[in-house]
C-alpha cells in the first residue's frame with residue numbers, strides 16, 4: 001500500500017507565548033481581595049483627544065490594564081495604537097473586540113467575548129468559529145468571557161451593532177442566572193457592560209446578585225464617569241472596572257478612579273503586638 005507523503009504546514013506554528021494570563025491575574029486578585037481598573041482606548045477616537053497623554057497619565061496613576069477596542073473600527077490604527085502603548089509602558093494590553101477582524105497578535109490578551117445576554121448566534125458562537133484557527137496561532141492569551149449587556153438607559157453602539165436586547169437593569173435574578181450559565185459553560189470571566197457612554201451604569205443590586213451567583217472575577221463597565229459610580233460598582237462586587245468615555249472626556253477622572261480603587265486595596269494595619 002502506498003503511504004501518503006507528509007505535507008509541510010504552509011505556515012510555521014507561532015513561537016510567541018503571551019507574557020500574561022489575565023484570568024489567572026484576576027483570579028488571584030479576587031482571592032486576595034484586590035480591586036483593579038482598566039482604561040479603555042477606542043481606536044476609532046484616536047484623533048479626537050491626546051491619546052499618548054492619556055496613556056502616560058494612566059500609567060502615572062497605576063492603571064492595571066489597557067483595553068483596546070470598539071464596536072466598529074474604521075481605520076487601521078489599532079496596531080499602531082498598541083505599539084505606541086508598548087513604547088510608553090509594560091502595562092498589559094487587552095483587546096476588547098467587536099468582531100473577529102479585531103484580532104491582533106501584538107497585544108497580550110484578547111477577551112473572547114460570547115454575548116450571552118443576547119440571542120444572536122453569530123456573537124454567541126459564529127464569530128468564534130471563524131476566528132478559532134487565527135486565535136490558536138496568535139500566541140495571545142485568550143480569555144473566555146461571559147459578556148452581558150445590561151440596559152443603561154439608552155441605545156448604545158454595542159446593542160445596536162450586536163442586534164441584541166440588553167438585560168433589564170431591574171432584574172438581578174435574570175442577570176444572575178445568565179452569569180451562572182456562562183460560568184457552567186466554562187467561561188473564565190463575567191463581564192457586565194451597560195455599554196460605552198451609558199446614561200446609567202450597571203446597578204449595584206444587579207452586580208451583587210451576580211457576585212453571589214458566580215465565582216469568576218467580575219468586570220464591570222459602561223457609564224462609569226465619577227468616583228462615586230466606580231465606588232458603587234466595586235463595593236457591589238466588581239473586581240475590575242473599565243472606564244472609557246469618562247476618561248476620554250476628562251483626564252482628571254483618572255486620579256479620582258485610581259484613588260477609589262486603591263482605597264479598596266489598602267489593608268487595615270495588622271495588630272503588631274505579640
Ligand SMILES: CC(C)=CCC/C(C)=C/CC/C(C)=C/CC/C(C)=C/COP(=O)(O)OP(=O)(O)O
Pocket residue numbers: 042044069070071072096097098099100101103112113114115122123124127128131147157158161162196197245
Ligand atoms: C470571536 C471574536 C474575536 C470576537 C467576538 C466579539 C463579540 C462576540 C462581540 C460582542 C459584541 C460587540 C460588538 C462588542 C463590542 C464591545 C466594545 C469593544 C465596546 C466598546 O465601546 P463602543 O461600542 O466602541 O462604544 P462607543 O460608541 O463609545 O465608541
Ligand SMILES: O=P(O)(O)OC[C@@H](O)CO
Pocket residue numbers: 040192193194195196197198220221222223224242243244245246
Ligand atoms: O466608555 P465607557 O462608558 O466608560 O464604557 C466602557 C465600556 O464599554 C467598557 O465596558
Ligand SMILES: [Mg+2]
Pocket residue numbers: 042044069070071072157
Ligand atoms: Mg467605538
